[in-house]
Amino acid sequence: MGTENEYKVVLLGEGRVGKTSLILRYVHDKFNDRLDRTVNASYLTKTVALGMKRVDLAIWDTAGQEMFHALGPLYYRDSQGAILVYDITDEDSFRKVKNWVKELKKMLGNEVVLVVIGNKSDLESERSVPLHEAESYAKSVGAAHFLTSAKLNRGITEVFLHLCKEMIMKRARDGARRQSTGAGAQRNRLQVETSDDNAEPTRTNKCCSLI
Amino acid sequence: MTSRRGTLLHVEDRDVYCRNGCQFYGNPEWEGYCSKCYKEIRAKKQLKHSQSETRAPTDFLKFEEKKSRQKSNKTLKNLIKRANTIKENATFLNASSGPVLRDKKASDSLALLSDDLHKRLGFKQELCHEFVKVLNNTLEKMEVFFKKNESMESMSDMVQDAYQLIYDKAIQVTESISATEAVELCEDFLISHTYDVLFGVLSSEEETRDLGVLQRIRSLHWVRAHHLDVEIDDIHPTVKEFMDEASTQLIFIDSKRSPREKLYCVIEAARNIFKMLQAAPQSKSQGGADDFLPAMIYVVLRANPPRLHTNIKLVTLFSAQSRLRSGESGYMFTNLCGAVNFIENLTAAQLQMPPEEFESYVSGKAVPTEDTLTEGARMMYHNMAALKELNLRQNRLADATQQLKITLESLQKDIGDQVDGALKRSQKAASHHEYIVSADVDIRCVPQFMRKKITRIEGLPPIPVQPDLLSPDNAELPSPLIPEVLHDEPALRIEPKSAEGSDAPIAEADLAVTAGATELEAGAEEKTSLLQPMNS
């Protein structure tokens, strides 16, 4: 169920790398706005027009503190896109991204589109994560790499545009494959061009394994 | 319910436990008793009435009786041994014929639902009948599942397939929003109709875990917001109020009878948590997940909502999946699940605390020093904050009163001055207000503002005043009110002679304007009577 235009995107990364700031900049074009605070910046939605297509994004923020790491699966399951954020001035945060990628690959396989983001690009002079290293790492895991600055509003729209395109293509591909193999073909028959991934009869991880 | 301080304990003690005061949970469905006590009371009542009860409740009660028998000798050891009793349960359910779900109430509700789908969402009658058929089928299958004592998971799969079928049918004729709404309406019917049976089975399955988390939360009473890496100034009155409201909503989850209503409580709780995070003046929260999740955990710890696992499982298994996958309620619900999970698996390491210390707090052997030291101080700070706020409000009130007094005084003076001025002016005005115009001057030559203040002398054609006044239709009517007459309006002095004689010579200059005495007394009546003959 759900619509074929709906995509869930989850943001993962160490605390303080700027996940919340990125979402707030992207959806409300705000940064550190003390006077006009958004009450809920944890779950935000945005509609993106991509040519003739309309994409409804549901963006899930996650708590970056180490003590909540184990809850990750609750948040990233059923998501079509994952944005892994590190702070270019903080090597630890980059290591954390690698951990997340490993976990996501293990738990979701290739179900999810990955994007790696180096945030705080305005602090270039304090950079401690070499750009080529980050880029080649992202390439090695099949993810795109972007540099962003929530502060200066740089590179953020590009991230989401890229993600939208990839997710749409993935959904179309998966739908086509499902039809050719006959699995779920019955349910998808009426939606040839935009297959509904949700119609897939896999509900294996429906009941959260943790609860 | 008001969310005053202390409400929570109140709710917990009285509303959650059995009304008989035994150690088990009461259930609103069982009139606030636990299943055992409720059964006894029902049995007494039934003796009084005839034995003409339908089979369904009695069968269900039999099952409940079984359950409560297990409950009655409950010790921690027994709880752990419970796994073995599942078989016992199974044989019991096999023996029973299972609940009857397709009763009169079901067909009535289905008729209403079908109507709703047709009228509100605009589905064709035939399609609505199909939906009803799907739901009836599902009820039938559920009866079989209950009879065979199938697992709740397989029941969930079956119900989810039904939702999917309804969605697939609906999406062919409408867009996805309406299709989703149709599914939600069907879900609402299906689950609230079968709620008692579903909840009964689930709560007996989850009883151990429910009690486990209840006790776990009690043992974590010493955890403060800073342990969870979030700033919550719960001494601040506004913060406290939002927190109480959030807790109340979490406690309400248990009393709602459909996944939709339960999720709504979760959303309401979340809203209050976001407000709580930003209520304190020094709050730095952006409303991101780094604050929200720990705050949710903190509120769950404070509220200790009843039967968390049963409720979570009911929603997870029987709520339409699209809502849980990516919607807002899905996000908030995920955070609630995360909070419960975190609480159950909390370790010393996560709180960056030596294990021995953590253990001594959990077992109740010790209380964090900050707590023993500040328990009184916390109260004091709380009261001080309240007093400060009161003081502030009182000062504001005093200021406002003073302001009001000044305003009133100056207003009084102003009004006095204005009245005096007006009186003087009207005296002056009363003295000269009449223009004398030769009667043969065309009215169009007189400036507009002067026309009503002129006196015709040796006049010729009358001034064409308000033609409707003169029409015979109006002759019967009382004379209309003419406002200007009441004021310093000069009367029209038109000689009767001048009305008849049309060729009188022009006596005066074209526009002789003279100030003269005004005849205020000249009423409207007089005016018309003066004018009427001219017309006839």
Ligand SMILES: Nc1nc2c(ncn2[C@@H]2O[C@H](COP(=O)(O)OP(=O)(O)O)[C@@H](O)[C@H]2O)c(=O)[nH]1
């Ligand atoms: N200089 C700079 N600071 C940033 C940027 N993005 C976020 N920050 C700051 O980094 C801190 C952490 O940001 P936050 O969004 O709360 O991170 P989160 O914990 O990942 O959600 C805040 O003080 C932000 O103001 C950025 O692009 N440039």
Ligand SMILES: [Mg+2]
């Ligand atoms: Mg954040």
